[in-house]
Structure formats: C-alpha cells, structure tokens
Amino acid sequence: MSNILIERCFDTIDLLATEAKSLRLEDIVERLDLPKGAVRRFLSVLCLIGWLDQDSQTGFYRLTLRLAVLGQRFLSATKTPDICQFIVNRLAQDSQELVRVATVHEDGLAWIAYAQGAKAGLIYEPETTAEVPLQVTADGKAWLATLTTGAAVKAVLKNGFGHPDSHGPNAVPAMEAILGELEVIRKQGWALAVEEAERGVISIAAAIRPNGGSPVGTVSVAGPSLRLGGKRILEISRLISIAADDLAAFWPLRDSSYYCNSVRMIALSSGQATGAKPVADAAL
Structure with missing residues (x-):
C-alpha cells in the first residue's frame, strides 16, 4: 500500500x-x-x-466501532482517565455543576472525562462531541491563552469560526477581539465563556500545565447562567484552579508504585472509591 x-x-x-x-x-x-x-x-x-x-x-x-475501541484502549493504557476521574468527581461535587476534562489533540482539544454534579433543577447536558470548539468555549480559550499569538491564530483558523447559528448569542467572530481576551486570560489564569458556545450557558476553565510547562489539557465547569453568574464565577474559578493544579501534578505519571499511591491519595481526599471506572468519550 x-x-x-x-x-x-x-x-x-x-x-x-x-x-x-x-x-x-x-x-x-x-x-x-x-x-x-x-x-x-x-x-x-x-x-x-x-x-x-x-x-x-x-x-x-x-x-x-473499531476506532472507538482503539481510542478507549489507548486512553486506558495511558492511565489519563484514571487520574482525571477522581479529581473530576471531586470538582463536580464541590461545584454542583457539569465538569469536563479535555486533552490536547493535534491543533485542538478533545473531551476525555466528565462528571455531572447537578442533582436537581436545571441540569446542563451538552451535545456529545469529541472535539472542543476553541474560540467559543472556556476550555478552548484557556488553552489558546497558553500559546503564542501566531499559534493561537493558526489554531482558531484551522478550527474554524463555524456558522453563527451554531453558537450562542455572545460568540465573538473577530480575531482581534479573541486575541484581546486571551491577554486577559493569561493574566487572571482562567477563562470565561458567557453564552458563547450555547445560549443560557456559562463555562469557566483553566489549562492543565505540568510543572508550569506546555499545556496537556483543560478542566472546566459549565452550567446554566442562572446559577453561574456574579460572585459564583470567582468561587468556581478558584475550585477549577485547584483541580487544574492537581491534574498537572499527576498527569505525566504512568504505572508505578508512586503513581498508584498518588491516585489513592487523591481518591481518599475526594471521598471517592479507588475502583471507580473512568468516563471517557467513545468518540475518541
């Protein structure tokens, strides 16, 4: 061939x-x-x-389903979902909203783990997709803010702006405005998307950067704007920053006694059972 x-x-x-x-x-x-x-x-x-x-x-x-099976097998071998799920569950419990983790995939992001923290009332259940829209999601903007201006522009253009009807009312179609927002995100350390990906939805995210280096992914909280407005944005951003630091500390580890002990420590501190199964997108 x-x-x-x-x-x-x-x-x-x-x-x-x-x-x-x-x-x-x-x-x-x-x-x-x-x-x-x-x-x-x-x-x-x-x-x-x-x-x-x-x-x-x-x-x-x-x-x-061969592609989906191989994707699941690869994620399982890397142990990334194992590490993510304990921390994702803890953040979902603390925030009482939807939590998702995305990993860097080529020139973009792909969802790999999630947990729903909302138990009653309005519950945000997004459409299941593998790839993360970059310029209209907090996850996408948190990752773009870690790149150089040139790399961020390239990633946005490759990802595409999409049709206006496919996003929320506050989606920003201008590259200049997006780059200006990325500067703010770099200074505050977390990203915010208010009704940009979807109407009535707010999301907050931070990049996962082991040893403060290149980002490996993002972690975010998303939910109805009726619950996530005002002071709660700052409260959630603090929780997300803690989760991002925890994920960054353990992300590179693989099969080793240190890895196993580290995951067990996270699980115990989160009140989660160490035998919990990871949740990952089969679309990967």
Whole structure:
C-alpha cells in the first residue's frame, strides 16, 4: 500500500468520524476532492480490513466501532482517565455543576472525562462531541491563552469560526477581539465563556500545565447562567484552579508504585472509591 493511499485512508476515517454518520460515495469524493475511482478503491480496502461498513441496501459507508475501541484502549493504557476521574468527581461535587476534562489533540482539544454534579433543577447536558470548539468555549480559550499569538491564530483558523447559528448569542467572530481576551486570560489564569458556545450557558476553565510547562489539557465547569453568574464565577474559578493544579501534578505519571499511591491519595481526599471506572468519550 503506497504512502498516498495510507494518507487518503486516514483522511476518510477522519471525515467519517467528524460527520459521525453514513455517507454516500459521491459525498466522500466531493469532501476529499479526489477521483471517484481512487476513492472507491481505498474505501474497499477499509471495508476489507474492518474499519468501515457498507450498507448492503443503500451503499452508504460508515465507521465501525473499531476506532472507538482503539481510542478507549489507548486512553486506558495511558492511565489519563484514571487520574482525571477522581479529581473530576471531586470538582463536580464541590461545584454542583457539569465538569469536563479535555486533552490536547493535534491543533485542538478533545473531551476525555466528565462528571455531572447537578442533582436537581436545571441540569446542563451538552451535545456529545469529541472535539472542543476553541474560540467559543472556556476550555478552548484557556488553552489558546497558553500559546503564542501566531499559534493561537493558526489554531482558531484551522478550527474554524463555524456558522453563527451554531453558537450562542455572545460568540465573538473577530480575531482581534479573541486575541484581546486571551491577554486577559493569561493574566487572571482562567477563562470565561458567557453564552458563547450555547445560549443560557456559562463555562469557566483553566489549562492543565505540568510543572508550569506546555499545556496537556483543560478542566472546566459549565452550567446554566442562572446559577453561574456574579460572585459564583470567582468561587468556581478558584475550585477549577485547584483541580487544574492537581491534574498537572499527576498527569505525566504512568504505572508505578508512586503513581498508584498518588491516585489513592487523591481518591481518599475526594471521598471517592479507588475502583471507580473512568468516563471517557467513545468518540475518541
């Protein structure tokens, strides 16, 4: 198999993972801007080795669960969800809101763990997606603020601004305004998004930076604006900063007695059982 064929196969997998639905051969040809015969050939290869299924009646192509299974297996091997979940659960309990952790993925972020702290009243349940919209979420802005201006601009442009109707009423479409906000975030250490990703939703986030170095991800709290306004934003930002520091302290660790003891210490201090299973997005 040539290098170009391998590249096209992965482009197809990326396309179908992003769409998360079945696509016609013609749709894939149009999206990848490739000859129909070539696309048909590598789709056949992907079906043959079990990455794709083709509907026998419609002819549409879709991903099998192989990608999701490998993603889960990889996350489990890195132990990242194990570390995250104890701290995520604690933050959810303290904030009584939705908590999520995202990890740096290429030129963006992807969700890997979450916990719902709200037990009654309005409960924020976001649409399940793998990738994090950068300029309209607190997670995205917290990560962008750790980058150089040039790198942040590149990441935003690659991520795209999206259609105005797909975001909240306060989404900022201008790059200059976004860069100005990133300067504020760098100074205060946490990011805020008020009805930017979705109407009626506020989120607060901080970057996870082991040893104060390059960010490995973000941790955030999100919930209805009726509960997260005013002084509570500052209260939540303090809790998030503590969680980000805890995650940064243990993130790089792997299988070792020190790692196991560290996770156990976090679990005990959080009142969580050490046998708790991590929650991660299968879309990864």
